[in-house]
Amino acid sequence: MSELTEQASHSVIVLHEIITDVFNGDGSKIPQLLGHFAPEFTMITPAGKTLSLDEVAALFTRLSGERKGVVITIERCQLIAQFGQQAVIQYHELQQQGDHCTDRVSLAVIDCACNPPRWHYLQETMVVN
Numbered sequence: 001m002s003e004l005t006e007q008a009s010h011s012v013i014v015l016h017e018i019i020t021d022v023f024n025g026d027g028s029k030i031p032q033l034l035g036h037f038a039p040e041f042t043m044i045t046p047a048g049k050t051l052s053l054d055e056v057a058a059l060f061t062r063l064s065g066e067r068k069g070v071v072i073t074i075e076r077c078q079l080i081a082q083f084g085q086q087a088v089i090q091y092h093e094l095q096q097q098g099d100h101c102t103d104r105v106s107l108a109v110i111d112c113a114c115n116p117p118r119w120h121y122l123q124e125t126m127v128v129n
Helices: 003-023 025-034 052-062
Strands: 037-045 051-052 071-083 087-097 100-111 119-124
Touching: 003 025, 003 052, 003 071, 003 087, 003 100, 025 052, 037 052, 051 052
Parallel strands: 037 119
Antiparallel strands: 037 051, 071 087, 087 100, 100 119
């Protein structure tokens, strides 16, 4: 695994650890979470809606504490492309809360030259079983 792949994969894992904390009620971590996103960050939700960074901030503020007990597992991080220190990485995200489980494949563009790495783009696609 290349150093860039390791950095991007680590960023994916760290970000989702923070998201798990926010979902479980630790709203104090929202500023830390948002620090991982570039100002021009864009997210495409599984439903196809485009969200700006401000909309993502509002989403996590609303969801803070709303998914108590959720466990997020990241698997199969794979570097798709790189441009200098920017990585395009694909990963599988499993969310489990009680008996409910969702699986999504995500594609992210992450600038690993920053500390912490800055996410510029995220697109999530639900996996249908």
